[in-house]
Amino acid sequence: MKNSKVCPKCGASDPERTKSFLMKSWGAVEVEQWCCLSCGYSELWMPEDEIESLTEKRRKRLGGKE
Template sequence: MKNTRICPKCGSNDIAVVDGSAGAYGSGNNIMIGGTIFSAVKVDRYICGSCGFTEEWIGADGLKRLAQSNKWHR
């Protein structure tokens, strides 16, 4: 959905984006990798307005920071 703006489940193009954010006490669209909001990795959400399907995406910088944290495992 991020690249095509089309829902892979229902084919709709009614796609909304909720940009990643970091707020007090870990609120927002993020993954906390430390003790403060400055350490949060922001997660963008793509939502189909027709069927409700969602995707979450993390940018290259966020992936790099996750890989260096102890919150990441395979």
């Protein structure tokens, strides 16, 4: 929905972008939330630098294990 601007559930072309936070036990991440204003379907998109940061925090929490 972020890239196509079309809802994959209902096909509507009215997605709305907001900011949201994803809470994990090893930290919080600001994400883009895309919501369809017709059916309520939503997606969360995390910036790439946040993915790397969370991956590193998770690795440290697990003692270097994947």
